[in-house]
Amino acid sequence: MTVLQGDCFELLAQVPNGAVDMILTDPPYGIANDTKITRSGGRQKFGKAKAISHDFGAWDRFDGFDDFMTFTKRWVDLCVPKLRGGGYACLFL
Numbered sequence: 621m622t623v624l625q626g627d628c629f630e631l632l633a634q635v636p637n638g639a640v641d642m643i644l645t646d647p648p649y650g651i652a653n654d655t656k657i658t659r660s661g662g663r664q665k666f667g668k669a670k671a672i673s674h675d676f677g678a679w680d681r682f683d684g685f686d687d688f689m690t691f692t693k694r695w696v697d698l699c700v701p702k703l704r705g706g707g708y709a710c711l712f713l
Contacts, residue, residue, distance in 0.1 A: 628645070628698060628699070629694075637701045637702060638701070638702070638705070639702060640702040640703050640704060641703075641707050641708075642708055642709070642710070643699050643707075643708075643709040643711075644709075645695075645699070645709070645710070645711055645712065646712040647692070647695060647711070647712070647713070648682075649713070650680060650681070650682045651674070651676075651680065652674060652676040652677065652681050653674050653675070654674070654675060655674040656671055656672070656673050656675075657671060657672040657673075657674075658671045
């Protein structure tokens with residue numbers, strides 16, 4: 621078994637078509653934003669309550685829904701030909 625981890629746009633160029641039994645991917649959801657949830661006071665079970673940020677980084681930011689869908693179509697179109705007959709994909713979307 622071989623596990624490849626990295627940028628699919630770089631890695632998939634090296635993989636022959638029809639050579640993959642399974643694709644497991646957790647791509648960006650496009651949900652990053654500047655929202656910050658501040659929890660106040662009290663102690664939690666494992667320490668002081670901390671603020672929660674929705675800023676996951678540039679990798680999860682898109683210029684609107686069309687940009688997100690263009691990105692998604694691009695990686696899906698790269699993945700599908702790599703699957704062998706009977707191969708499957710598990711996509712966390």
